[in-house]
Amino acid sequence: MLKKSYYLIIIIIISSVLAGCGDGSSGDSEAKGDNVNDSKWAEIQETGELVVGTSGTLFAASYYPKGSDKLTGYDAEVIREIAKRLELNVKFEIIGIDGLLAAVNSNRIDVAINDIEITDERKKKFSFSEPYKYSFTSMIVRSEDLSGIKTLEDLKGKKAGGGATTVFSDIARHFGAEVKTYSNVANDVYLQDVANGRTDTVINDYYLQKLALKAITKFDIKIHPDLKFHPTEQGIVVHKDANKLMKKMNEALQEMREDGTLAKLSKKFYGGEDVSKKPEAQVREIEGLDL
Known part of the structure; x- marks a missing residue:
């Protein structure tokens, strides 16, 4: 894979985040019990390898630093640490955000991690780990006039850049915006x-947008100062039937939370901010948004 420059690898997560914020539980209640399906877990144990899907273009979650061909980022290091505690090697598959869930469903990969938001609709088809990241949504606008947007309702008739299948694009459409879709492009394209x-505008995760603007300063744009909305929780995605794998990953995540590993990794990649705990900001819930 081609190495990515620091200034060209930051892509706004249109995920997923990766919404309709999840309840913080696994997508399958059996994943917490003793009687769990272990076929996927047995397969992984046999190979000794966890196949992980991620975009590799999402700073600070999953990216290639300038001059390096080693994938890193908060998400990448979280899953590496989980695998280490489960005594597994990690094999990364680089897949665009719009293809990650399909890759899990087809068993091309064992898990997907790319700032993917836990939503009720997604939990019908996949299992999610306990959240390893908490955030909320914001939007980037032109500095001079805030792109004519004072409230979320002002999105009607505006154009929003985003991925075709992301929660952030769903939010834009919910308020009447036209979504201009992109593939797996770098963040400077969105910002320009x-x-x-x-x-x-670009609607996305607050922490990711904050880092993007810190890294790319050549455009006269900023995060909207008055709009904080749609609180989010991000989790690791596995196949709906991979209950024992999910149970094992949740146990590792809990250990990482208790021993401070999650907070340490977060502060390393998010400029000292601890995204492993819920933010204290006052955030507007969006009514009538079916995610």
């Missing part, structure tokens, strides 16, 4: 389009 008026 807002700055030059090709789009009006």
Whole structure:
């Protein structure tokens, strides 16, 4: 895979986040019990390898630093640590955000991790780990006039840059915006389009947008100062039937939370911020948004 420059690898998570914020539990209640399906877990144990899908272009979750061909980032290091505690090796598969869930469903990969938001709709088809990240949603707008957006309702008739299948694009459409879709492109493409008026905004995770603007300063844009909305929880995705694998990963995550590993990794990649705990900001819930 081609190495990514620091300034070209930051892509706004349109995920998933990866919404309709999840309840913080596994997508399958049996994953916490003793009578769990162990076929996937047995397969992984036999190979000694956990196959992980991620985009590799999402700073600070999953990216290639300048001059390096080793994948890193908060998500990448979280899953590496989980695998280490489960005595497994990790094999990363680089897949665009819109293809990650399909890859889990087809068993091309064992798990997906890429700032993917836990939603009720997604939990019908997949299992999610306990959250390893908590956040909320914000939007990048032009500095001069906030792109004509004072409230979320002002999104009607505006153009929002985003991924085709992400929660953030669903939010934009919910308020009447037209979504201009992108594939697995770097963040500077999104930001440039807002700055030059090709789009009006990019809706995404607050922490990711904050880091993006810190890294790319050549455009006259900023995070909207007044709009904080849609609280989110991000989790690791596995196949709906991989109950024992999920149970094992949740146990490892709990250990990492208790011994401070999650907080340490978060602060390393998010500029000293601890995204492993819920933010204290006042965040607007969006009514009538079916995710």
